[in-house]
Amino acid sequence: MSAPEPKTAQLVAIGDELVHGSALDTNSKWLAGELERLGLVVRRLTVVGDDPDHLEQTIAAACAHADVVVATGGLGPTLDDRTREVVARILGVELEFHEPSWEHVRNWLTKRRRPVPESNRRQAMLPTGGEVLANTTGTAPGFAITIERARLFALPGVPREMRTMFSDHVRPAVAALDGLQPTTDLRLLVLGPSEAALGERLGDHMLPGRNPAVGVTASGGLLTVRIVATAPELAAAEALCEATAAELRPLLGDWLFAEGRAELPELVLARLRQLGHTLALAESCTGGQIAARLVASAGASDVLRGGIVAYHNDAKVDLLGVEPDLLAEHGAVSEPVVSAMAAGARERLGADLAAATSGIAGPGGGSAEKPVGTVCFALATPTDVRAWTLRIPDLGREFVRDRAVFEVFRALLQ
Amino acid sequence: MSAPEPKTAQLVAIGDELVHGSALDTNSKWLAGELERLGLVVRRLTVVGDDPDHLEQTIAAACAHADVVVATGGLGPTLDDRTREVVARILGVELEFHEPSWEHVRNWLTKRRRPVPESNRRQAMLPTGGEVLANTTGTAPGFAITIERARLFALPGVPREMRTMFSDHVRPAVAALDGLQPTTDLRLLVLGPSEAALGERLGDHMLPGRNPAVGVTASGGLLTVRIVATAPELAAAEALCEATAAELRPLLGDWLFAEGRAELPELVLARLRQLGHTLALAESCTGGQIAARLVASAGASDVLRGGIVAYHNDAKVDLLGVEPDLLAEHGAVSEPVVSAMAAGARERLGADLAAATSGIAGPGGGSAEKPVGTVCFALATPTDVRAWTLRIPDLGREFVRDRAVFEVFRALLQ
Numbered sequence: 019m020s021a022p023e024p025k026t027a028q029l030v031a032i033g034d035e036l037v038h039g040s041a042l043d044t045n046s047k048w049l050a051g052e053l054e055r056l057g058l059v060v061r062r063l064t065v066v067g068d069d070p071d072h073l074e075q076t077i078a079a080a081c082a083h084a085d086v087v088v089a090t091g092g093l094g095p096t097l098d099d100r101t102r103e104v105v106a107r108i109l110g111v112e113l114e115f116h117e118p119s120w121e122h123v124r125n126w127l128t129k130r131r132r133p134v135p136e137s138n139r140r141q142a143m144l145p146t147g148g149e150v151l152a153n154t155t156g157t158a159p160g161f162a163i164t165i166e167r168a169r170l171f172a173l174p175g176v177p178r179e180m181r182t183m184f185s186d187h188v189r190p191a192v193a194a195l196d197g198l199q200p201t202t203d204l205r206l207l208v209l210g211p212s213e214a215a216l217g218e219r220l221g222d223h224m225l226p227g228r229n230p231a232v233g234v235t236a237s238g239g240l241l242t243v244r245i246v247a248t249a250p251e252l253a254a255a256e257a258l259c260e261a262t263a264a265e266l267r268p269l270l271g272d273w274l275f276a277e278g279r280a281e282l283p284e285l286v287l288a289r290l291r292q293l294g295h296t297l298a299l300a301e302s303c304t305g306g307q308i309a310a311r312l313v314a315s316a317g318a319s320d321v322l323r324g325g326i327v328a329y330h331n332d333a334k335v336d337l338l339g340v341e342p343d344l345l346a347e348h349g350a351v352s353e354p355v356v357s358a359m360a361a362g363a364r365e366r367l368g369a370d371l372a373a374a375t376s377g378i379a380g381p382g383g384g385s386a387e388k389p390v391g392t393v394c395f396a397l398a399t400p401t402d403v404r405a406w407t408l409r410i411p412d413l414g415r416e417f418v419r420d421r422a423v424f425e426v427f428r429a430l431l432q
Numbered sequence: 433m434s435a436p437e438p439k440t441a442q443l444v445a446i447g448d449e450l451v452h453g454s455a456l457d458t459n460s461k462w463l464a465g466e467l468e469r470l471g472l473v474v475r476r477l478t479v480v481g482d483d484p485d486h487l488e489q490t491i492a493a494a495c496a497h498a499d500v501v502v503a504t505g506g507l508g509p510t511l512d513d514r515t516r517e518v519v520a521r522i523l524g525v526e527l528e529f530h531e532p533s534w535e536h537v538r539n540w541l542t543k544r545r546r547p548v549p550e551s552n553r554r555q556a557m558l559p560t561g562g563e564v565l566a567n568t569t570g571t572a573p574g575f576a577i578t579i580e581r582a583r584l585f586a587l588p589g590v591p592r593e594m595r596t597m598f599s600d601h602v603r604p605a606v607a608a609l610d611g612l613q614p615t616t617d618l619r620l621l622v623l624g625p626s627e628a629a630l631g632e633r634l635g636d637h638m639l640p641g642r643n644p645a646v647g648v649t650a651s652g653g654l655l656t657v658r659i660v661a662t663a664p665e666l667a668a669a670e671a672l673c674e675a676t677a678a679e680l681r682p683l684l685g686d687w688l689f690a691e692g693r694a695e696l697p698e699l700v701l702a703r704l705r706q707l708g709h710t711l712a713l714a715e716s717c718t719g720g721q722i723a724a725r726l727v728a729s730a731g732a733s734d735v736l737r738g739g740i741v742a743y744h745n746d747a748k749v750d751l752l753g754v755e756p757d758l759l760a761e762h763g764a765v766s767e768p769v770v771s772a773m774a775a776g777a778r779e780r781l782g783a784d785l786a787a788a789t790s791g792i793a794g795p796g797g798g799s800a801e802k803p804v805g806t807v808c809f810a811l812a813t814p815t816d817v818r819a820w821t822l823r824i825p826d827l828g829r830e831f832v833r834d835r836a837v838f839e840v841f842r843a844l845l846q
Contacts, residue, residue: 051453065476065477132629137628213510214551215547224511225511236508246452322719323747324744330737414592
């Protein structure tokens with residue numbers, strides 16, 4: 019493609035807690051997805067602490083190399099919030115007091131019957147020449163300002179405030195730029211081959227510089243083939259993705275078990291909804307993770323009837339109707355018990371389908387016969403109950419649980 | 433303090449899926465925490481895509497400004513895995529085939545009865561002069577190599593492989609460096625004041641450049657005061673944190689409701705374990721999130737008896753023994769119903785304590801009387817059941833659920 023040079027973006031997340039490993043920056047991932055769909059190419063995400071010198075270097079470097087920079091964090095009222103003063107320093111300008119922003123802060127706090135400390139005035143100080151970005155869901159106003167070739171948008175770090183202000187201010191400003199090249203993606207979920215075998219099958223599609231680009235990532239036994247296309251219009255980018263998917267599907271054959279733009283739990287819910295099925299869960303070693311991941315999607319309630327976390331054997335007996343004799347004879351981690359759990363959940367929660375897990379996530383609790391990582395699964399339908407067992411490699415409690423959750427999603431999709 | 437210049441680290445996470453917003457880099461947060469405890473100061477975390485030019489710029493810049501750089505990702509067998517070739521290009525050296533690594537890859541796959549495609553040979557190619565880092569939990573070997581002033585460690589992006597290789601190779605190499613200054617932290621969890629009011633109370637403790645540093649972050653109504661100290665020995669850093677905490681506690685007074693180095697769910701489990709209590713959960717609008725967050729901690733099973741996700745009214749009746757009349761009269765989102773849910777969960781799961789939630793997370797389902805964000809809570813003990821209602825601001829389904837989960841943790845700590 020002989021397209022013009024694309025418009026680029028960089029993201030900067032600010033906060034000592036992010037750089038010292040005590041909190042995870044989730045804002046930048048969300049922003050990257052939004053900006054790419056709008057038509058910017060995201061080149062780099064950087065996390066930096068509150069130290070003024072490092073913050074200055076990082077913001078200045080991002081602004082020297084991108085058309086749009088979105089910085090999140092460092093706009094609060096406390097002394098460790100330094101984005102305002104650092105941006106002023108980069109531009110060699112003063113901070114100015116912005117009366118309407120101070121009025122907004124005062125009104126916001128007063129309406130909520132909170133005191134209005136003088137220190138909140140810091141939040142109404144903005145670098146001279148900046149455009150104020152109103153915050154309708156919190157106190158801290160943001161600002162937009164031009165540094166070198168870049169338009170810098172400074173937003174608060176609180177995710178809900180950041181998202182609202184992105185929609186209110188950044189999205190319309192970016193959408194008005196010339197030369198946007200929207201990017202979109204499509205995912206093919208693959209189970210079976212090794213990553214290398216899959217790569218060989220995909221061949222030239224994975225060479226660098228192609229559009230659509232095809233990449234492979236591995237996670238908990240699942241391989242994801244991601245097709246990413248860029249075009250002058252979003253619809254054209256989507257068509258490019260679909261054309262490549264049409265080429266790849268025959269290459270993948272039986273390995274392909276799901277596809278879409280959504281995450282796996284949404285795919286599971288969509289499939290069950292389409293088939294008119296309702297679902298119940300009986301979780302032992304997965305401890306509510308399967309339910310939690312499904313419930314994270316809005317509208318889970320039309321499919322998911324409910325779930326029971328039956329950690330103790332008493333709960334398996336009392337809540338799921340598992341016979342005590344069955345437990346005594348086979349143990350909790352066994353196909354007969356997990357089948358009874360699924361059947362009990364299906365009946366008691368009044369669902370068409372029920373899935374159950376029982377296993378040894380570790381670190382303790384393993385034996386020679388049933389080592390850590392042994393997980394039994396069952397799927398109950400109106401006509402039968404099917405049980406099976408996996409020996410998941412003992413690569414930590416989290417790994418065993420994640421793999422078990424994924425196994426249930428996989429079974430529900432098939 | 434007139435300490436010598438500290439040793440610094442930078443982290444680079446590599447992968448198109450990370451930069452395009454389709455996956456979240458969690459490795460860097462974990463690595464930052466580990467490196468800081470070992471005694472390095474982490475200055476910056478960068479996420480970059482697979483494009484060879486951007487990757488080269490990013491790795492070279494990190495190595496020019498740090499003593500230790502840990503890069504994760506880009507070591508797989510497919511053509512979009514380019515860390516090896518980019519590092520060779522930075523150093524102006526060739527890639528060499530490393531026979532023992534190839535043998536490891538072949539053995540790993542053969543033992544698992546997987547085919548061994550020739551393309552896996554890519555994983556045994558390493559920049560000349562590099563030290564091979566064995567991977568005991570996957571195929572991709574890593575490598576360590578010196579670029580300018582930095583020692584670069586290249587590890588796979590799969591979290592469990594990365595963590596094992598960090599422990600096997602990076603930790604001992606870093607621990608052998610001179611001039612380490614371990615950093616540790618302590619968190620004080622605060623509920624009540626606004627962020628600005630808290631900042632005023634903490635005063636000079638928050639000025640830049642202090643050791644211990646004191647910072648404040650806000651999340652879902654909870655404020656966290658984080659005390660971070662650096663010293664030549666970890667024990668001395670811990671003592672500095674404790675000394676500052678002793679100064680802050682009287683300033684915080686009743687606002688302080690919990691403290692420790694752990695995350696909130698671990699603090700809840702530790703408190704209940706200490707008091708000898710067992711817990712049952714009955715979750716409606718939180719949909720298993722409370723159970724899931726507790727079960728994420730190893731050893732939850734001695735405290736958590738189990739949980740019931742009772743999304744539908746039928747489940748509230750059948751599994752928790754809520755009277756249908758009570759539901760008809762008051763509705764599911766009401767204090768009488770949530771009290772009955774807690775009492776039912778306590779009795780049926782045989783626990784000392786039970787917590788229950790029922791609310792309207794949105795986006796639909798609200799009314800004038802019970803708008804989206806209305807959540808009822810109950811806590812049942814051997815002697816009574818206490819119910820209360822929150823009107824959580826309607827800032828999205830996720831926000832309402834997170835705030836509700838936090839409310840239950842807060843109640844259990846008090």
